[in-house]
């Protein structure tokens with residue numbers, strides 16, 4: 001899928017963008033369910049048919065001493081999936097791989113798809129939320145558009161039934177999406193967020 005949007009576009013364009021991402025998410029989750037060997041892929045994706053999409057536009061001004069600045073500090077997204085659209089070709093996103101920070105090079109007309117912590121719970125820890133951060137460039141401004149995908153408000157976030165049993169105990173408790181968000185906003189910042197739901 002190719003989606004292109006510039007910040008000059010209007011609210012309606014963002015709505016269309018979010019609606020398209022909704023369809024992509026449901027379909028992607030069905031494929032991710034297949035990857036987990038689940039027979040009921042539709043069930044895995046169901047809570048996202050009427051999911052929530054939040055879009056954040058980030059602007060990173062150039063900084064003459066980039067090593068002394070933080071774009072966005074290291075974190076994992078609390079969404080199920082995050083889509084990142086780069087507006088331009090200035091690299092800034094880095095992912096943690098084998099204890100090193102690796103740049104994700106922008107590719108024109110494409111989206112970066114990031115696994116978030118809701119999917120880590122749903123897959124009982126098989127799909128890991130990607131740790132990432134954003135750094136700044138010494139000469140060029142960078143703009144990115146992140147869209148965070150969440151299930152509908154009444155959804156229970158829990159490891160898929162098919163993935164758990166006596167040999168594979170659930171690693172996370174089931175939590176209502178509203179409680180998940182409350183826990184995030186009230187958490188102790190020093191505790192890894194997913195630890196709040198570990199069994």
Ligand SMILES: O=C(O)CCC(=O)C(=O)O
Pocket residue numbers: 056058072077084092093094132133134144146
């Ligand atoms: O701008 C970026 O590359 C990263 C943005 C991000 O990680 C976020 O908004 O959560």
Ligand SMILES: [Fe+2]
Pocket residue numbers: 075076077082132
């Ligand atoms: Fe992020």
